[in-house]
Each structure stands twice: as structure tokens, then as C-alpha cells.
Amino acid sequence: MIKDVPKYCNLFLLMSLFFLCSPTVEAKRPEYHLALKKHLFYPAQIIIPANKKVKLVILNYDNSVEEFDSFDLNREKVIFPKQKSIIFIGPLPVGEYHFFGEYHPNSARGKVIVVEINNTQAVSHDALSSKQGGLDVN
């Protein structure tokens, strides 16, 4: 004999629905590009604004697979040869966050530098872009 689904299951399902709907669709996320060539990350350091979620697009030009790994950023992502991968990072407090390629940890290394951007100052993404290159804002 199958018992009825307990009442609190409904509450759980409602709660799940609430959480599923709750992710705020962040329309315009700053997008940063990284390239992997000959097992090196270009640029090796990226400057991003503090307390803001950003999108990191990594293009692997090599013929071998690589895995982006960072304990500081709490991210692991496989990047297949000649393909791009997307990693969402942040919002992060000011600091330096190291990352590396798991298959070539001695050469494929880099860091994300998180800086405070004061709204009253004329610091724009373009200003950050000139420091590191390859930065787009959607």
C-alpha cells in the first residue's frame, strides 16, 4: 500500500520553486577573456572589480585538454582543446586569487586581482582594460 506523499513535501517543493525562481538574472555582467596558448594563460593576471560577479571566458588554443583550477576561487573547469569555457566568479572581496592549469601546473598559472572601484572616482572598465587588455563589458 502506497502512503500519501507527506504534506511537508508540498512545502519543500514550493520552497524549491522559490529558490529556482529566485536567482536574479544579472543582465549585464562584465566579461573578461583569457587565452591558453602553449600552456600559458594570457593575460596571466586579470583585474576585476570587488563585490561584483564577472564572467570569465577562457579560450584554449592548445591541442590538449586543460583544467582551470583554483582553490581560492573555488572553481574547477575542464577546457577542451580549441574550445572555450565560461567560468563565473565572484562577488569577491579585495585580494589576490590564484589559479592554475591542472595538467600543466608549472607553466599555466595566473591570478585574479580584485580591486575596489570607488563610484565617485572616474574608474571605468575601460581603465581596467588598459591595464590588462582583452576586457569586454556586455
Next chain:
Amino acid sequence: MKALMLFKQFCWLMLASLSLLLSYTSTVYADGVVVDKVYHPYVLPNEREVEWRLLSHKESENNNLAQRFAYGQSLTDTIMLELYLVGERDINDDFSLSSYELEARWMLTEQGEYWADWGLLFEIEKVQRQKNWEVTSGVLVEKEFGRASLTFNAFIIYEWGKTIVSEFETEFRLQYRYRYLEQLQPAIELYSGQNYLGIGPAFMGIQRFDGQKQLKWDVGFITGLDRRSKGHVLRVAIEYEF
């Protein structure tokens, strides 16, 4: 900003705790051990793993012992399949294969893309001798707060067979983990379901080797919070990914 983050963290904990409490106060009766592993909603492509889990439940002088051996492999970028062989020690102190199960984890959202990360879990288990079956489906949610992560698992289980009453059950698991060091990440875990409510500390870590090879370890000591949930459960898991 920090206050807002703490407030969000607090709200999340409250909601998850409410679910755990609701599950605990239900009228569904127990047939199994609730304490196991808190699942994270992530899958990596090309991932293969072997896993060993031990569960020791001590209520009085004797303890119930269960061990699981598993092989898992990711089928796609977002789906991982794992096969378990479960062995248990019976009342005669004989250890033998008691059940086997097939488990699929499905990563629904990209890590960090939304407010929280989402995944699903499906599992089918057959108890060897009694010819009992159990089907589980669950939601896996993880929310990151700086160096801390809050993971919430909610399962709906349907079981049937020759020696058990066919019924639905629910289980909830909650883990608050602090990423202190790669090799040492302390956590607090809370388990609820089947008239059980337990809480305790856990420690986990990762040791990396070449390429995708890494060893993950995970130890927890869960204590029942009242006489219905009496005793302690020691859980250990070692996972080798390659």
C-alpha cells in the same frame, strides 16, 4: 555589504533548518540510516572515480557497520553515473554484500552563474536478500559565501518490497563548510529524516596529484539529538579521482 551577506546566509540557514525540522516531525517511520554523504551539485567532464565509504552507527555496546565501494564516471559535461556495492555486517558479525545501487547526478546550473548552484540526484537501490527496492530523487543546492559554502540536499524516497511497507520518505542534509585549506576544510553537518535528527562536526580535504588525479577525504561524527535519534554515527569517505 558584509551585513547583507550575513543576513542572506542567516535566512538561508533558517529556511534549510525549517525543512529539516519539518522532515523530522513527520510521521513516516524509519527503515534505514539517514546519515550518509552531503552531495555537491557539480560534475566535471572526463571525471572517473573510485570511492569507499564507511558508516558505523553505535547505539549501545554493539555498532552497525556498513561499507560502500563505488565506481563513477561522468557521461557528459553535466551527468555523472555511479555504481555502488554496499556491504553490511549482520547480527552474527558476518560481513556480506547487502545491496547495490545506481546513482546519477545531474548538474543543472553552471557554478556561480546564479544566486545558488543547482543539481539533481536520482538513485535506484536493490537490497540483495530481501528483494526490497528504493528509488530516490533529490535536489542538491549549494550557495557560496566567500570562503564558506552551504550545501543543502533534499530527497524524496519511495521504497517497496517483500519485507518493508511501501511508502514515501523524505530526507534532508545540510552542510556548512569553511574552505580553510585545500587539505583541511572543517564543516558542520545536520541530517534529518525517518525520525532522525543528528548534528556533528565533519572534516574534509583534497590532495592533488598529476592532472585530474586527486584524493578526497571526508570524515564526520554525527550525534543524535534526542532519544529517538540516539547514538553516534561515524562516517568516513575516501574518493580517488582520475
